[in-house]
Amino acid sequence: MKITNAKPFFPEDDIPLILDEIKKSLETGTLTFGPNVDKLEQEFAKYAGVKYAIAVNSGTSALEIALRYYDLKGGEVIVPTNSFIASANAVIFAGGKPVFVDIKKETLCLDPDDIRKRITSNTKGIMVVHLAGLIPPEIEEIKEICNEKDLFLIEDAAHAHGSSIDNKHAGSLGDVGCFSFYPTKPMTSGEGGIITTNDEKITEFAKIVRHHGKEGSEHTKIGYNWRMSEINAILGVYQLNRxxxxxxxxxxxxxxxxxxxxxxxxxxxxxxxxxxxxxxxxxxxxxxxxxxxxxxxxxxxxxxxxxxxxxxxxxxxxxxxxxxxxxxxxxxxxxxxxxxxxxxxxxxxxxxxxxxxxxxxxxxxxxx
The missing domain is CATH 3.90.1150.10 (Aspartate Aminotransferase, domain 1)
Structure with a gap:
């Protein structure tokens, strides 16, 4: 019996409903910036327990947008070495330098003691990775470090849809949460990602830069095509419900x-x-x-x-x-x-x- 390591799952009952929603999208011609993206954002924010969610085209995009908001300008960001390489790459793309920290054997997540050793005057923030879906049990200690040193805290929650600690969901624990909807993840939109936050300024920034920096009729920032399509959002809505x-x-x-x-x-x-x-x-x-x-x-x-x-x-x-x-x-x-x-x-x-x-x-x- 061949057994894969991971595989997306769409319940049989959902497939005809998904196809019907896709058909509506094709018939109306609304393939981007439509009601399904709005619905996914609203429902994911409610699920995560935050004020805002911003849908994008990948978890990597979510990370880079969040990091760009903090205008790193060569600043250092603490990143666990045990993560997918996109976590560190996003720091570089956003103009910063990743500084790698060791992990705890018991959790495979970043070690707060090693974080303290590697903070310098040039450290701007910490990226915590909920590895395999496990929120680090020391998350409150990590938040305290950020408060003491005036650092931002980004949750790389690419693995952690549905994870929680003390009844607080992943994506609500730091300044920004970044999720991936890649096919093997706990829920998928085919390809895609989403940003969660309680910060209105981060939300406004993310919505502008995901669409080539466009604000109204003008381009006020350097942005990129980081939009999520309606079809991806349809998949995401049904997966979130499950x-x-x-x-x-x-x-x-x-x-x-x-x-x-x-x-x-x-x-x-x-x-x-x-x-x-x-x-x-x-x-x-x-x-x-x-x-x-x-x-x-x-x-x-x-x-x-x-x-x-x-x-x-x-x-x-x-x-x-x-x-x-x-x-x-x-x-x-x-x-x-x-x-x-x-x-x-x-x-x-x-x-x-x-x-x-x-x-x-x-x-x-x-x-x-």
Whole structure:
């Protein structure tokens, strides 16, 4: 049985309704700046518990727009090395310099102690990544650091649709939240992203620059085509309506993994505090007797099961960042050790019990 690592899910009941909405959009010719984008923005803001949401064409665009608002001018932004490379790239595109921090082994999220060590007089803000959908349990400590040092806090919530801590949703915890709607994420619009904030000025800025810097009939800022289409928004609205249901299913799969794998010697699981709802975009495990690439090859060749990684190599050791900033091995020792031993088990809404059983059986055959 071939099992992918992640897969989008559209309930059968939703597909004809989605197609009907797309047909209406095609018939009216309203393909951008239409009612479905407005609806997605309003409903996502309400869901996240913020005043404003601004739809864009990708999570990367969301990050760059948020960072551009802060006019970095060469300033430094703290970024965890354990993230998709877009997190750091967006800082550079916005005119800043990413400064990488190490992670905590227990969560795979950024380490507040290392944040404090790397803040300088040129630090402008911190980007916190809710890795795999886990909001860092230390988020309040990170917010305190930002308040002490007068830094902005951007949530890279690309994995964290539906995640919360103390009943506060991802996207409502910092100055700005940035989500991706890429197909494998907890909810998708095909391609797309959204910005969440309570700040009216950030909202106005984002709406201007996502449309080539156009304000009224004039272009007042340097912008780009970062718009979301109506068709993408239609998908997003229907997915958002199912988000809690999707997160519940992902948590049921995660519970099965915990029940079956928690007492194994050759792997360790990431525990989730009781005050956190985890979206489980991915299900990461730490290997104690084999590297992740080795196990991934065994699963691919022997079982036709796709494992994943978040993320190896870490960003600071990617070729571009080594060459541009002189990064070297040993700079961030926890990440470099842990991420080579981290892999992700398949988890997606359409995963059947047989698929889950096959993954568990393969793990128990290869590890003790």
């Amino acid at each position: 988000l809690d249901e999707f997160v519940e299913k992902r948590n049921k799969i995660a519970t099965r993994y915990v029940e079956e794998l928690n007492n194994m010697n050759d792997l360790s699981l990431i525990s989730v505090p009781s005050d956190i709802v985890h979206s489980f975009w991915k299900y990461p495990i730490l290997l104690n007797s084999i590297t992740a690439p080795e196990l991934e090859k065994i699963f691919r060749d022997k079982y036709e099961i796709a494992l994943g990684t978040i993320y190896y190599p870490p960003i600071h050791l990617q070729p571009f960042y080594k060459e541009k900033f002189g990064n070297r091995s040993g700079m961030l020792p926890v990440s470099e050790d842990v991420l080579l031993r981290e892999t992700c088990l398949p988890i997606f809404v359409g995963m059947t019990n047989d698929m889950i059983d096959s993954v568990i059986m393969a793990i128990k055959k290869e590890l003790k």
